[in-house]
Amino acid sequence: MKNFQQHALMVALGVAASVTSVTALADGHSASHKYEAYLGAARQFIDGKRGIDNDTGVVVGLGYVLDENWTIEGVFNGFKADTEVGAVDVDGRHYRLDAVYNLARNGAWQPFLVGGAGDQGFDVEGGNNNRETAINFGGGAKYFLSDEWALRGDLRAIHSLDEEATDYALGLGVAYLMGAKSAPQKLDSDGDTVEDSLDQCPNTPAGVAVDGKGCPLDSDRDGVFDYGDLCPNTPMGTKVDKDGCPEKIAKTVSIELQVNFDTDSSKVKPQYMSELKDVAEFMKQYNKTNVELAGHTDSRGTDVYNQALSKRRADAVAKVLVETFDVEAGRVTSNGYGESRPVADNNTAEGRAANRRVVAEISTETVE
Missing domain, CATH: 3.30.1330.60 (OmpA-like domain)
Structure with a gap:
């Protein structure tokens, strides 16, 4: 039984370490993909009512990306544990369908919330097999290594509707991102040749020269854009009014x-x-x-x-x-x-x- 635990944990961590060694860090932009395959390990914290020791198992999942916020996942979580009394082997398994809500991404990090429902069972060696309907909810974060790979960790509560028992699972693994989506059309609402997603000065007047950030030029750096500056070439550091002219005191x-x-x-x-x-x-x-x-x-x-x-x-x-x-x-x-x-x-x-x-x-x- 302990060999099974160690093997499951080493597989997940070994895959994560291999990916880390051969991929570069993501540049912070959102990845475009349709599917996410997930492999990892989860530490199971079993409700004391069950009389089963905590243990570590393997987690395998496949997700379908609906849009930039929502992903639907099918997940299998399996583990082997012992009963607290008599050290009898228990095979635990959990099949579930989850909805993942991805929050705003910050660089390579993206937090998420997750919740779902499914079927879980505890098979006691030489004893009764127990099947339950369970719901789960929790949250975690992804760290994007590249446009195809990401590390992922989460913590969730798993509540049995049949036994009124709540277990917890702390997971860590690696996700492979597949199926590139078609590139979205780049918008340039103000027609200044800088696409909206990069334009720090939207709604620039038509015909105004802009820099790489989409902002009108300010040649004398007085805070007043050239197209509205009535006093160009103001000496550096001079306080100016709204027209770019030296401020009258x-x-x-x-x-x-x-x-x-x-x-x-x-x-x-x-x-x-x-x-x-x-x-x-x-x-x-x-x-x-x-x-x-x-x-x-x-x-x-x-x-x-x-x-x-x-x-x-x-x-x-x-x-x-x-x-x-x-x-x-x-x-x-x-x-x-x-x-x-x-x-x-x-x-x-x-x-x-x-x-x-x-x-x-x-x-x-x-x-x-």
Whole structure:
């Protein structure tokens, strides 16, 4: 009996080793065939209810390929074992019809699910012969050595409908792939001369030059295809917009103005004319900018008086911008805030001088 086990296992593994030594690894493409002949060995894990030892047997199968996903297989699984008590010989056999569902292939590997039904029997030497109807299900994987040969392993549960017992089988073997199918027609839906199965850029516009992957050319490698690139030959590494042109960078530009006044005065001193001219030129350069001139006073005097004085100071600066430096009047507004917004201590002469002021800040967004 042990010689039978060893012989079955050595046949399956010997065939697999021979195939491995004389074939090259598959290139990862799906093989085209109609039939699969399978020879292997399976380790039987017998349900403890049967009182039979686990053992190893031979598996032989023949499959018919329906399509890229489905294969129908007829399988014979035979083994010899001993009873747990008395070491009586038991011949086990399993005839079944299986459906194999092949999952997506990844390189040389292809996982699959399997299930089916059939007849199994246990013949006890000098005793009763037992026949049962059984269903099985499980999964495994194929490793394609070439377009004609593949290694195959699977694990399945075999459930008897008559005895309510479930055995398990772990199989390993080699499959021979036969009957080449006619080559499928190569499709090229977008007409770019690269077939759909290899085309990484489907739906390329008609007449556009493409590379070997079916993608439009991008000569300056800026991420925008040549046919839509309005700025060809962009220097390498330049950030570009959707048209392939150097990306314009937005930034904020600004200018500040501060004009100080003598006590109880709204006269603009000559020393501030150059600063006012800079503000006017800034507003002319960025012609969508507007300015609010904010007038302020120190704390001496009444609130009402200081409010009016701060407004006169703002109006005086506005008049210089409009009449002296030709800024459009509609872009300039002036407001007085009296003594309500000090920036320094009104208890000192220096602090009061700092608070007698007109200030403005102008900013805008621009692109380069």
